[in-house]
Amino acid sequence: MALAIPVLEPPKTLAILGSKDRFPVRRAFCIGRNYAAHAREMGFDPDREPPFFFMKTVEAIEPVEAGVTRELPYPTMTKDYHHEAELVVAIGKGGTDIAEAEAMGHVFGYAAGLDMTRRDLQGEAKKMGRPWEVGKSSDASGPVGPITPHRADFPLKGQLRLTVDGAVRQQATLAAMIWSIPEQIAILSRYFELKPGDLIFTGTPEGVSAVERGQTMRVEIEGTEPISVKVV
Ligand code: MN
Numbered sequence: 506m507a508l509a510i511p512v513l514e515p516p517k518t519l520a521i522l523g524s525k526d527r528f529p530v531r532r533a534f535c536i537g538r539n540y541a542a543h544a545r546e547m548g549f550d551p552d553r554e555p556p557f558f559f560m561k562t563v564e565a566i567e568p569v570e571a572g573v574t575r576e577l578p579y580p581t582m583t584k585d586y587h588h589e590a591e592l593v594v595a596i597g598k599g600g601t602d603i604a605e606a607e608a609m610g611h612v613f614g615y616a617a618g619l620d621m622t623r624r625d626l627q628g629e630a631k632k633m634g635r636p637w638e639v640g641k642s643s644d645a646s647g648p649v650g651p652i653t654p655h656r657a658d659f660p661l662k663g664q665l666r667l668t669v670d671g672a673v674r675q676q677a678t679l680a681a682m683i684w685s686i687p688e689q690i691a692i693l694s695r696y697f698e699l700k701p702g703d704l705i706f707t708g709t710p711e712g713v714s715a716v717e718r719g720q721t722m723r724v725e726i727e728g729t730e731p732i733s734v735k736v737v
Contacts, residue, residue, distance in 0.1 A: 516702070519568050519595070519616060520651035522730060528595055528613065528652050531702030533561040534693060535591075535620055535641070539683050539708025546711050556684050556708065558693060559637050561620070565647040566704070574733040579718050580643040583623035586736070588716055589709035590667035590675050590724045593618035594686055595652050596703040603694040608687035611699065614652035615659060617724040617732045620706050621646040624715070649704065650724070650732035661686060663727025665710060669720050677710030679726075684708075 518527035537557050538544035544551040569575040579586060597613025620641070627640025653659070662680035666673060684692065689705055716722060721735040 517563060517566050517568055519649055520570055521614070522571070522651050522653050524654075529702050530563055530566050530704060531700055533563060533566055533647055533704045533706065534697075535559050535561060535706040536684065536689060536708040539689075540677065540681050540710040541683060542677075542681070542711035543709055543713065546713070551683060558696065559641060561642045561647045561706070562638075565642045565644060567645045567648040569648045569650045569732040569734060571651050571730045574721060574735050575648060576737045577621070577645050577648060577734050579736050580621075580623060580646065582639075583625055583643075585623065585625040585715050587622045587624040587713045588667060588669070588674065588722050589620040589622055589713050590665055590722075590726075591618050591620050591706045591709050592616075592665065592679060592726050592729070593649050594689070594705040594707060596690075596699050596705070597655075597701055599698060599700040599703075601694050601698045603691050603699065605687045605691040608690035609655070611690055612655045612686070613701070614654040615726075615729050616650045616652045617726045617729045618647065618649040618706060619722065619724060619732075619734065620709060621648070622713075624713075647706070648732060648734050651730045653729045660728045664725075665727075666725045667712070668723045668725075669714075669716060674714055675710055675712035677712075681710060682708060
């Protein structure tokens, strides 16, 4: 007997602050080495190598609700699971070859997120010249909080902070991004047609490190709803 034809789940959706509606997630683009101090801590020279793009599958995106600690299973096949706190930009209007000056008109809103990384597997992939998915796109490796809708005075140079069990591990200003948000949108839209529902993980600052089962991470980014995630 043949198996039944698969029935797909509806798209994952993120809460929208101040609304009962939810934001459906289409794709998740990520920026690598978008903060100079993080590029250096990973052993790279940000003056010689610009940031770049990679992706997580939508399966890895884990919606986190306001005011609730979300349990996140420690993934298989790693002994070095790292946090990367990141501002996530949600795209509300698509386009190709978007001009930098027009880019903010494509932003639906902003959320606090984590680009959780199996660093040992990513390190192996780098060494072997292999793709990054096994390091970057494990199940539940992309927790994202509620979206704050775009407004002209959103603090694009605000503070980002990640704590583990209350101790600060990452702290930076978004102003330290190498590619600003309009630049990210403009550059990305030359490679892909951006579509409504796309997310951009805008990169992590310095201070990435491993978490263990039982630890709780909290990501606070000025202007967005904080998220709390416990590794179990
Ligand atoms: Mn990252």
